[in-house]
Structures are given as C-alpha cells and as structure tokens.
Amino acid sequence: MNPSGRATIADVAEAAGVSKATVSRFLNHRERLLSRDIAARVEAAIAKLAYTPSPMAQALSHGRSRLIGLIVADITNPYSVAVLRGAEKACQDAGYLVMLFNLGNESEREREAIDALAGYQVDGFILNTLGRGSNVVDAVTLHGKPAVLVDRRHTGMHTDFVALDNHSAMRDTCGHLVEGGYRELLYVTEPQKGVSSRRERTAAFGACVAAHEPRVAGEVFESVEGDGDALDEALRALRQRAKRGRRAAVVAGNAVVTLRIAQSMARLGWQFGQDLGFVGFDDPEWASLIGPGLSTVAQPTDAIGRTAATCLIERLRGLDAAPRQLLLPGQLVVRGSSQAQP
Numbered sequence: 001m002n003p004s005g006r007a008t009i010a011d012v013a014e015a016a017g018v019s020k021a022t023v024s025r026f027l028n029h030r031e032r033l034l035s036r037d038i039a040a041r042v043e044a045a046i047a048k049l050a051y052t053p054s055p056m057a058q059a060l061s062h063g064r065s066r067l068i069g070l071i072v073a074d075i076t077n078p079y080s081v082a083v084l085r086g087a088e089k090a091c092q093d094a095g096y097l098v099m100l101f102n103l104g105n106e107s108e109r110e111r112e113a114i115d116a117l118a119g120y121q122v123d124g125f126i127l128n129t130l131g132r133g134s135n136v137v138d139a140v141t142l143h144g145k146p147a148v149l150v151d152r153r154h155t156g157m158h159t160d161f162v163a164l165d166n167h168s169a170m171r172d173t174c175g176h177l178v179e180g181g182y183r184e185l186l187y188v189t190e191p192q193k194g195v196s197s198r199r200e201r202t203a204a205f206g207a208c209v210a211a212h213e214p215r216v217a218g219e220v221f222e223s224v225e226g227d228g229d230a231l232d233e234a235l236r237a238l239r240q241r242a243k244r245g246r247r248a249a250v251v252a253g254n255a256v257v258t259l260r261i262a263q264s265m266a267r268l269g270w271q272f273g274q275d276l277g278f279v280g281f282d283d284p285e286w287a288s289l290i291g292p293g294l295s296t297v298a299q300p301t302d303a304i305g306r307t308a309a310t311c312l313i314e315r316l317r318g319l320d321a322a323p324r325q326l327l328l329p330g331q332l333v334v335r336g337s338s339q340a341q342p
Contacts, residue, residue, distance in 0.1 A: 007049035015045035066096050068312065069117035069145075070126045071110070073152075075102040078255050078284050079301060080128055083150060086305020087126055094313050096123070103129060118143040124312045126150060131196055146315040148308045153196040158323050160311040164299045165327035166200040167207070172332050173251055173279050173297055174208035178216055180340040182277050183246035185209060185218040186238045188231070188261060189253035192222065201253055201281065217241070223260055231264045239276065249277030249338065255284045262290055272337040279338050281330075292336025300328045 009027075013020045018038060026034060026042045034042070045051070068091050072080040088098045099120060101113040107130040114125065124146040131152040148160045177185060187205040192198045202220055209218035221234040235250070242248035252258040258280035265272060272278050272291035280287070283298035307326055 007051040012045045016041040065121040067122040069122035071101045071113045072128045074105045082301030083305040086302035087309040090306040090309035148312045160324045162308045162326045167204045169330035170204035177249045182249040184241045184248040187220045187251045252280035255282035295335045295338040296333045298331045
C-alpha cells in the first residue's frame with residue numbers, strides 16, 4: 001500500500017499474484033484474454049483492497065486525458081480571467097479539467113506553451129493568444145489536436161472562433177457619444193502589432209467616424225506601456241480641438257487602456273464627464289468607482305468562455321463541420337462619464 005493509504009495497481013497485482021499488465025487488461029474490459037481463475041483472483045483483490053482506478057489513467061488508456069489546454073496572452077488582463085472562469089465552468093460540467101499556460105504577452109512562447117501542454121496529453125486547446133506569426137498554426141497541426149480561438153484570429157488557422165462582435169459594439173459606442181453631443185473623438189488602443197481584435201476595433205472606430213462626417217471627427221492613438229507623457233499630450237490635443245465649441249470624448253480599447261487614461265486624467269487634474277467624455281471596452285469592477293462612474297462596453301466574457309469550451313468539446317465528441325465564427329453582443333453600460341450635453 002502506498003503512503004497515501006490508497007491501493008495502487010501494483011498492490012492489486014501483488015495480492016492477486018499476477019503482473020500489473022494483467023490487472024490493466026482486466027480493468028480495460030479485456031478479461032476475455034485472461035483465464036477464469038486469473039480474472040477471479042484479480043476481481044477478488046480489487047474488492048479486498050477497495051481499489052479504484054485513476055480516472056486519468058483510464059482516460060489515457062482510451063486515448064483521452066479529459067484535459068483541455070487553455071493558453072492566454074496575459075493573465076493580468078481581467079478579460080482573460082473572466083473568459084477562463086467561463087471556460088472552466090463549461091469544461092467541468094462536461095467532465096473535463098483545464099490546464100492553464102500564461103504567455104505574459106510574450107508571443108514567442110506560444111509554440112512552447114502548446115508543446116508543453118501537448119506533453120500532458122491534453123485533448124485540445126482554447127487559445128486566447130496574441131495571434132502573431134505562424135508558430136501556433138504549425139504547433140497545433142503538429143500535435144493533431146483540435147483548437148478554438150478566442151478574441152484573436154490567427155492568419156492561416158481555420159478553426160472555430162469565438163469573440164465579441166467588435167463592429168456592433170463600436171457602432172453602439174460611437175452612436176451613444178454622438179447622440180450625447182460629442183463631436184471630437186479619440187480612440188486609444190494598445191499597439192495593434194497584428195493583434196486582430198485591436199485591428200478590428202480600430203477599423204470599426206474609423207467606420208463609425210466616417211459614417212458621421214463631417215459633423216464628427218476622430219483620431220486614433222496607440223498607448224505604449226510606460227509612456228504616460230505621450231498619452232497626456234494626446235488628451236491635451238483632443239481637448240484643444242474641443243475648444244472650438246465641440247465636445248470631446250475618449251474611447252478606450254480595453255480595461256488596460258482605461259486604467260492608463262484614468263491615471264492620465266488624474267495627472268492633468270481633469271474630470272471624466274466634464275473635461276472629457278469617456279467610454280471604455282471591458283467593464284472592470286472598479287469602473288463604477290472612478291469619478292462619476294465610467295461608461296463601458298461589458299463583454300459577455302462568461303458566455304465567450306463557455307461557448308469556446310462547448311465548441312471544443314463538440315469537436316472532441318466527433319463534430320465534423322466547417323469552422324464556425326460565433327460573435328457575441330456586448331452591452332453598453334452608461335454611467336456619468338458619457339453624460340449627454342445639458
């Protein structure tokens with residue numbers, strides 16, 4: 001008996017006077033390959049020792065680990081955490097466990113992550129990664145595992161894709177600001193760097209501004225971590241344009257950018273909703289606590305995670321269909337930062 005007090009396959013083999021391979025054949029319902037006497041001895045040893053086989057070992061013996069590999073670009077991003085929770089719930093409901101690999105925004109580690117998780121015999125992957133280059137495509141193809149992409153597309157990778165409907169969400173955001181009297185808009189995003197979701201939101205912002213020209217003008221600013229001075233200057237320039245009697249507002253590409261803008265507003269001594277209007281993608285818990293409350297686009301992160309996991313599990317159960325694209329609607333949460341013009 002091992003130190004934990006739980007019987008092992010070796011204990012059963014010793015008690016029955018057979019090899020571990022013989023016990024394994026019995027457990028895998030191949031007792032027909034054993035004599036009646038040996039099968040009876042193994043069965044008696046199992047009952048005596050109250051032996052229960054490891055679910056993982058049983059799954060592996062049938063070619064399934066019931067493990068799902070989830071790779072995220074940045075676990076400090078609230079979006080990734082919320083999607084993880086949704087995916088984990090759906091996996092648990094279906095009898096799967098999730099193994100997490102955090103890239104820390106290092107795209108060159110994507111192949112390393114897939115190789116590492118494949119070493120644990122995961123059945124498939126959910127990828128919320130940066131989507132740059134072809135390393136992921138090559139690695140997934142190499143291991144022959146199904147995968148589902150979340151939020152960010154990968155060029156050349158034809159598989160199920162689950163994300164926010166960025167175009168509709170941006171259209172609703174800009175429409176809300178224009179209706180509230182805002183005419184000078186600034187979209188602040190993290191550097192696009194080939195990340196599809198950032199490109200899509202930037203393109204959607206441009207389309208929204210074009211749809212309201214000439215009464216509405218808009219610009220795009222890429223915010224780099226640690227360069228608060230450049231962001232301060234971009235906000236000053238926006239407010240300068242607004243001095244022509246046109247209200248100005250900022251749209252933030254995600255919660256990371258929202259926090260940078262909040263820090264910049266504090267440095268400048270400005271107030272949300274008074275000096276600048278604001279709407280940010282993602283709805284972190286602290287959004288309602290800043291100034292008059294920050295208006296946001298709440299992403300259906302739980303549903304995105306659950307949907308991604310469900311898509312993958314359907315593939316694992318044999319679904320053979322063309323790759324699906326599932327775009328889920330966001331919810332505009334209006335607070336004081338985007339109040340309408342009196």
